[in-house]
Amino acid sequence: MTATQTAPETEPAATGESGPEPRAPRWRTAALATALTALLLGGGAFFHGAHQLRTTPSARNQALTDTAATTRVGGDVGEGLARIFSYTPTSADAAERNAGTVLAGRAARQYADLFAQVRTSLVEQRLTLSTQAVRTGVIELDGDGARLLVFLDQVSRRDKGAATTAAAQLTVTARYQDDRWVITDIETR
Template sequence: MTLVRLLRGGRAQDSPGDADPGAGLEPDQASGTGPGDGRSGDGRSGDGHSGAEGLADESSADPADGVRARRTRRAALAALTAVLALGGCGFLYGAHRLTSAESARNRALTDTEATHRVAGEVANALARVFSYTPDGTAAAERSARSVLDGRAARQYQDLFDQVRDDLTEQRVTLSTRAVRTGVIELDGDRARLLVFLDQTSRRGKDEATTAAAQLTVTVRLENDRWRIVDLKAR
């Protein structure tokens, strides 16, 4: 068992009624007073015309109200559409700025030299701490103290304490190399990488076996050296 494997564990209106032709006329007018009667021609006829005009005003009020209502609804819909369009544009602009800012901070996309450096240092560090011989476990532990820190150092030491005796008794030899290292994020003094490892182990004089492993590695720059602060087996 290798240390890397242990890490896995719609409304209606009424229309007005028809007007009575005799509405507003006094009894004399209704009984057929002649047109030569000046009173009926000057006074009563004027009242009759006034009633007809009132009916015309009432019948013309409803269509005008409907037109105004439709115009109001169209204006409100146009305003709502404009607000939604502006809101969507604002959201897209904000998302673009956020994405652009994150990309600008991630030097793994822009700084080739720094990316190669952190990838090389991490690959070398993992090869050292995960390679040992039955009589050389102390060397692996010394390498771990120089390149591991924080949670990664505690993880490694706890695991090594569990298997140290077995490694010696069973004469286990382990050789590890990083076959591919990808820098996911590089921001200032911190970086995160995905590392693919090949590990070749042999117990005693048995035939050697090779297994692949994957680790997500978090590192921090201290005193111009990248130190591994977290290890997660995938």
């Protein structure tokens, strides 16, 4: 062999051992880490969003989710208002007794003041008032407290005169106590 000639290339001998595993390209590792981070952040965001939905005031408002409780508070309050705002010259004492079981707090004081004024004209003018709750809407129901919008129809008659019909709209606050709903505040609208 001459100096200008080179030795023929030979293949490496097969030894039965493989060389080091080829490493994954860096971009694959980076993509995997990025995808994993995005999944974790996305999952955390969805978890936070679900928590926010469960803790909003509207989610806690049982008037939107508990039909039986909504019906119960509406019925108790509507019936209570009809009982305390329906009276005749001979049933004034019964109306006041009903108020003692239906009303509490500010509503009881409001009714006592109002009924003291009505009582004198009730007998003198032979005034009869009949009240019926025609529509009761529960605005908010949260545990043992509720706010309602109540529409009343009232028919009044003086002595033997013609009946006069009037409508009333009230915002009522009620509290659940002793296995019944008690009215704690009444506002006219």
